[in-house]
Amino acid sequence: MRRMNCLLRIACFICSALCLGNNLSAQTWIWYPGDYEIWLSNEMQNRRTERGTFFPVFWKIDNHYPLVDFHKVFDVSADEEVEIYVEGQYNVKLDGKAFEGYPQKIFVPAGRHKINIKVFNQKSVPAIFVRGKTIKSDSSWLLTYEDKEWIDETGKTSDISTTKWVNAGYWNFNTPEQLPSQFKLPVRPQDAVSMTAVGAGTLVDFGKETFGFIKLHKLKGKGKITVYYGESREEALDTAHTETFDKVYIDQKEGDFVFELSKAFRYVNIFTDPDVHFEKVSMLYEYADLEDKGSFRCNDEEINQIYEVAKYTFHLSTREFFIDGIKRDRWIWSGDAYQSYLMNYYLTNDNETVKRTILALRGKDPITSHINTIMDYTLYWFLSIYDYYLYSGDVSFVRNNYDRMKSLMHFVLGRRNKDGLLEGLPGDWVFIDWAEGLSKEGAVSFEQLLFARSLETMALVADIVGQQEDAQQYAKLAGDVRNKLFDIYWSQQKKAFVHSFVKGSPTHHVTRYANMFAIFFDYLSDEQKSFVKDSVLLNKRVPPITTPYMRFYELEALCALGEQSYVTQEMKSYWGGMLKLGATSFWEEYNPQKSGADHYAMYGRKYGKSLCHAWGASPLYLLGKYYLGVKPTSPGYATYTIEPALGGLKWMEGKVPTPNGNIEVYCSTTKLQVLSPVGIGKLILKSKIPPKCKDGIFVKRGDNLYELKIESNKRYQITYQAF
Structure with missing residues (x-):
């Protein structure tokens, strides 16, 4: 606990100053923090359809505040004309005096002045863009959704000292023309690979899993068009069971036609009435425009292909937010998003998508259920705050969200049973994983593990924001x-945590979940880790994991134990197994015992499984963190470690993104090169011989274990002998 507190404190002041400075320099559209994210998530998540029917989310939908007061005090050295752009109805006050009508420009004389803009917008988020020579809208403006203002019989304004003001939220809408309410993801044209007549339809193949809008070229006539979408050829042709389709009626002269909603597919099967004709089918590929900063290559071409397909899977599932999968839900699930955050830190390192997703998931008070109604998904949300701070160094985001964290934890603490443990209550979904026969009865050990980590995160963040009493509690x-967790669930006989605690007694059943998380949470002694590796992780009698979702964590635990060689073979077997079946993106679930179209079935539906699911892209994280071996040890990579592990590979090279550039690593069995633009690093190296480096001195830390200090912007070339 002390170690984690130190991690959060290091570089706190520096990061805070940098983040504040960056925010203040931006002239941009601003809104009540978190409101745009909630509004945009509502817009996105409610596009889901199944076989032409609207399919809403399962949980409570929050909304933005329709009335918001914006204000800031400016010291103006010279008279200034200020332009005002607003989304919504509004009034403007200068030093408490209102302007008439809806002024688009105001005159501000030299001196100290307070500008207030109050905006009402029920349809979209109240937002403003203010542009003058020195007066501008940025994150330093203060906002409230309830100013508590009233006027007594003499006309005197009340004391509004109890009003809670918060700093404005913003994204990247940096010109007046970029209206936040009109945001859309970019698109680009993409041609089909083939068009084939199949029965009365036209089967179109785009060559790989993709996402976007179908476009019919030179469409003409009068009648109905039906488009059946398929992630597989079988799904597109099985018109009675496709998960999604579009049906439209047209009456037009020759021209191009684009369908209204974007969909996931590789194949589309198109039927038209006899009088309707088109010449060609293409699509508009819809995407989030994020740059790949991280990379990985090695001597094993199958691993390289797995990495490339994982990248593509991640990009397809990254939209306005990190979503689960592109065909079926297209929703923001906290457990799925938590893994996407971690992959993001090793590929695109895009803080904005992380923050948007965290805010959208949290929603507003009062809290009436767990996030996504799932107990473990609420707990993942807490973990995501700490990870974001560790990888980004963005202390302002942590500070600004402490109240949201505190009220959510208050809800969680109210769900404990008489033993002080979390147990599913009516209305709670205890998920853990998709696994046949997995018991959710009683207080499950896995939930207590996440609960403990969430409380540790609360203590750390409370310390950051100066709430020492909260931190101690x-x-x-x-x-x-x-x-x-240890008193109730740890079994000396089983050498592992048992699965659950039911009716006052621990069960004898062992599952992988709590045991593997306890390893990379560092809750176990070295001896206990060794026990768990043999009695659980490498024990085929313990029920296996079949979802990429939990394979993510199982392989992470094995990597944390130094079992990269084993993990390499598992990646080649599991993810390589999907590639051998023709996968062009990674699936929601893969069971090698299945065959043919049975691979596509899930939830009692023939094609219910997502063949592009975010949690399938975990090799991005594993290869960056546990093979290249790069991970931050204090916020924003002020300090970090590099502990490369080839895992049976002959050589590997790659980049890991940080807030200030990429850490570059090349590693073979005899040579190692490192270059970092940030912080102070620690290279930890296992070598059969003492490693040599002309630019630094290794210190021996144990049997065949050596350590080298890494300074920024200095290239290190090392010779050694790998095991």
Whole structure:
């Protein structure tokens, strides 16, 4: 706990100053923090359809505040004309005096002045863009959704000291013309690979899994068009069971036609009435325009292909937010998003998508259920805050969200049972994983593990924001849960955590979940880690994991134990197995025991499984963190470690993005090169011989274990002998 507190404190002041400075320099559209993210997520998530029917989310939908007061005090050295752009109805005050009508420009004389803009917008988020020579809209403006203002019988304005003002939210709408309410993802044309007549339809193949809008060229006539979408050829041709389709009626002269909603597909099967004709089919590929900053290559071409397909899977599932999969849900699920955050840190390192997703998932008070109604998904949300801060160094985001964290944890603490443990109550979904026969009864050990980590995160963040009493309270609660985790669930006989605690007694059943998380949470002693590796992770009698979702964590635990050689073979077997079946993106679930079209079935539906699911892209994270071996040890990579592990590969090279550039690593069995633009690093190297480096001195840390200090912007070339 002390170590984690130190991690969060290091470079806190520097990061805070940098983040604040960057925010203040931006002239941009601003809104109540979190509101745009909630509004945009509502817009996105409610596009889902199944076989032409609107399919809404399962959980409570929050909304933006329709009335918001914006204000800031400016010291103006010279008279200034200020332009005002607003989304919504509004009034403007200068030093408490209102302007008439809806002024698009105001005159501000030299001196100290306060500008207030109050905006009402029920349809979209109240937002403003203010542009003058020195007066501008940025994150330093203060906002409230309730100013508590009233006027007494004499006309005197009330004391509004109890009003809570917060700093404005923003994204990247940096010109008046970029209206936040009109945001759309970019698109680009993409041609089909083939068009084939199949029965009365036209089967179109785009060559790989993709996402966007179908476009019919030189369409003419009068009648109905039906488009059946398929992630597989079988799905597109099985018109009675495709998950999604479009039906439209047209009456037009020759011209191009683009369907209204974007969809996921590789194949489309198109039927038209006899009088309707088209010449060609293409699509508008819809995407989030994020740059790949991280990379990985090695001597094994199958691993390279797995990495490339994982990248493509990640990009397809990254839209306005990190979503689960592109065909079926297209929703923001906290457990899925948590993995996407981690992959993001090793590929695109895009902070904005992380923050948008975290804010959209949290929603607003009052809290009436777990995030996505799932207990473990609420707990992942807490973990995501700490990880974001560690990888980004963005202390302002942590500070601005402490109240949201605190009220959500208050809800969680209210769901404990008489033993102080989390147990599914009516209305709670205890998910863990898609696994046949997995018991959710009683207080499950896996949930207590996430609960303890969430309380530790609360203690750390409370310390950051200066709430020492809260920090002590959360630290004590975290310690209590960890103690109970070992007192109740750890079995000396099983050499592992048992799965659950039911009716006052621990069960004898062992599953992988709590055991593998306890390894990379570093909750176990070295001896206990060794026990768990043999009795659980490498024990075929313990029920196997078949979803990429939990394979992510199982392989992470094995990597944390130094079993990269084993993990390499598992990646080649599991992800390589999907590639051998023709996968062009990674799936929601893969069971090598299935065959043919049975691979596409899930949820009792023939094609219910997503063949492009974000949690399938975990090799991005594993290869960056545990093979290249790069991970931050204090916020924003102020300090970090590099601990490369070839895992049976002959050589590998890659880049890991940080807030200030990429850390570059090349590693073979005899040579190592490192270049970092940031912080102070620690290279940890296992070598059969003492490693040599003309630019630094290695210190021996144990049997065949050596350590080298890495300074920024200095290239290190090392010779050694790998095991």
